[in-house]
Amino acid sequence: MTDTLPAARPAGAARPAHRDPQVLRWAGAFTASTLGDSVYHLALSWAAVSNGSAAQAGLVLAVSAVPRALLMLGGGVVADRFEPRRVVIVSDTVRCLVVLGLATTLYVAAPGLWVLAAVALVFGVVDALFLPAVGALPPRIAERDQLARVQGMRGIAYRCGAVLGAPLGGLAVAVGGPATAFGAAGLLFALSVPLLYGLRLRPLPTEDRGRPGTALRDLADGLRYLRGHRVLGPLMVVVLLSDLGFVGPLNVGLAVLAEQRGWGASGIGWVLAGFGTGAGAASLLLTVAGRVPRAGAVSGWTMTVGAVSIGALAFTPLLPAAVAVAVSIGLLAGLSGALCNALLQTECDPAYLGRVTAVSGLCSLGLAPLSFPLTGAAIELWGVGPVYVVSAAVCALSGIYSLAVTAVRRAELPR
Template identity: 30%
Template sequence: MKTAAHVPGTRTAPWRSAAFRRFVLANLISATGSAMAPLALAYAVIGEGGGAGSLGLVLAVNTVPTVAFLLVGGVLADRMSRSRILLVGNLVAAAAQGALAVIVLSGAASTASIAACGFLSGVAVAFTVPAGQGVVNQLVAAEHLQRANALVRLPSNAVRVLGPVVGGLVVALCGPGWALSWDALTFLIAALLLHGLRLDAPVTAHSALSDLRAGWAGFRSRTWLWTYTVAGMVVVAAWLAGFQMLGPVLAATLYSGARSWGLVQGAFALGLLAGALVCLWWKPYRLLAVAVCTASLLFLPLTAMGLGLPLPAVLFAALIAGVGLDVAIVAWTTAFQLHIPDAELGRAGSFNSVGERLAIPLGYLLAALAAGAWSDREVLLVCAGVIVAATVLNLCVRDVYRINRTTPKPS
């Protein structure tokens, strides 16, 4: 497989590489559509007469194929050209979103047809996520990985600040079909940009099943990797249950409702943007330990809302949590790329992603059950405590402190 060491000119700063700029631009353009898509999808379901149940069904149908096919995507990412997988995945996503836009604009949308398009989009995600995790490694030398990862996230985080606002205006003025049309177009443009990367495919003499078994053996043998995945699954479940599910409910009762919740989400998005900027200059030595610690800052807004603190305190807590999360993502991604062989990145990443995505329904289910026994504020505080407890337990793993910036990657 072609790596940064074999690509001429990649020993320079990442931004001087034309291939890297092409990859970042593809991610940025795709992000502008993806930032509008959730709002547009929700109003597309509402527009055809569906309620919370219909929207939940659509979201579930979108998530299930992603989880189901992630391991297949991980195996293919280590057997095929990753740029080719990203190209095809973006084309499939463009087709799915384009079909959804057409049926919404034509007035023929139904819960079943929207869910069918969502299923196809979920399949595309299952293949593009593992492939995308190994692309930066092939474009940038090891000493530039953290800066490159921060540069990939920086423009996308900026879009997350403005995207929902612009998406809301487009949906309000033109309808959800046009926002979905833009999402489809961005996937198509991204596919055309990714077509120019032309990364080499790895050479393998093993069967796909053998590769999957070897990938699982490698994942299981790395204590730092599977313990981080398990801890991450717990943190993601608690965060989604507290922030995404109960946050809007608390905002309606404790603050001014949608307006306040929009400010909280905006503060969190600004924190993500600031976190990417931090990673451009701060290069911590103990990458994994930093990732574990900074991700734990997600407990702050949950605690602030659970205690009923004034809105400015919640906004500040959300801002700091956003900074911490993006620093954690960049530090984790860099550690992952440095300490996993290039030939195993797809499979290792897919096992990690399966754990995090399984946390989504788990977190919502447990929060719904807990809400029957405790108040919403008490559940938020429990979620915050779970995040802290998972962090402390993960920091007790000795291997966490071995995954640093200078340890050479195994061959």
């Protein structure tokens, strides 16, 4: 079965991404996989808490972060060398089989926490392969001038998975316990596989394929390419700074705010729902518009202004007002992040996209979460307000940096 299209259509003949069967199959597979991931994490949390202490459950949930951080760059090499579609298919197939195996085990026995930790470890390894490969797929299935729209569609799919996955997982746990929830997650992973098999990738130009070499040489080549690129190199700094300033307040800090102000767990849910609504609106805007003029400058300004909203959240005592602030954070920071991803997709040579996506993912998912314990310790020492102000300043610094770098500020999405 052939895996590539014979040739790309002329740009003028390209259909919009939201009407392209190729892109729709990819979006459906990504949505199913994201839903499965959300259901899996909820089931894992519930099973871990039910079978051990809170500290033990925390360790189980943290296990997957280690291989994901350590192996992410290698996953980028694998995606570029072995074709991203195949890597994603293998990743979702492995996740499906592992989760269905765990569901079966829970139905017939009561395994200890070590089984849950082993599954979490496997998921961390698979994530290190899956995430770069998913990032490398869009330029191989859509025209270059449609990649911004594809990123908007990806954002909508991710928000749908995150919003619908939690209640779906909770319903499955309520009906049949963690085993049923793991089974549902496995079926969702399985649903993505036939959709992915239906994709036909555009071939890389011969000159973009590069010389075959060792994995270490491929990785070194990718890092050299990234370091020497006038837009992509600075974009990695922007991604790292924005996530370092963003994830602490929206995770550790939000829980502290809700406790101090009596919002409760439902208050956290409302604030996160507000953020998700704003981010979803930003993705919808990019999907409909397809292109934002002066994308680099808009990304920098929206992150800089969005940083003000992040700082303001710590000084908003009423829950409805906090939800409104969260909507503005999601809209502004979400648009900035979506534009950064779109610029990454359009500026990067497709032959290097797996490795470049791996570096971006390492910044977001490997390095930025290291701020969690620092955020908690800083809140205990200085309180919520100062920590939110400093975090907002870091986010603003990312926006100011992107505006200060001429190549990023002037970066445009293709017409």
